[in-house]
Amino acid sequence: MKKDLRAIYYIPVIYFVIGSLWILLSDQLALVLFPSIMQISRIQTYKGLGYVALSSLLLLLLIYLYSRNVERNRLRL
Template sequence: MALTMNIHTLTKDLPRRIVLSYAVIGAVWILISDQAIETIIGNYSQFTYLTTFKGLIFMAITSLLLYQLLQKYQRSLQEMNHKMASKKTMQLLIILSKITEYIKLQKQLRSYIEYDSLTKLPWRSFLLDKLESLLKQTHP
């Protein structure tokens, strides 16, 4: 249940985190880089060229950051899926061992009911019941 909640929280928050990160990085980049270019270069034609170049650099950097963020997200989802699969496997193994234990106990109980524990001979009542059922089968 906790792993399911973690996956839900991770997938629910991812779009918001990506958009906020992109908005903050983009705003900071635009404000700082425009002022830096304007301070360094006074020529308007060079300013236009440099802001276009700056925009392309921004797109390349944010694309790489987004790629890394999504890769990290994908790895965490894969790890959670692996943990959930391991947990389910353990649960199945426990269930199988309980079933095996139950079958063993059932056989043991049947043995106690049908045979004497000391001599390992069939109980007299069991033997009589068996004979009676066989007689009924042969003479209806």
């Protein structure tokens, strides 16, 4: 039971780390690749949409793995 509760914290921690890295690294890359303000503005919109899409997939995967683990443990009992 303790292991299940500990796993609950992994999902937001992983999401926070990957999300933070995405924001920091993609901003730096955008500044290097796109010198004009108009290009950066457009890229920021695409980055935001990409962030929402990728983070949704990441959450789906993490929740799926967690629920599969919970179900396996339930069946063992």
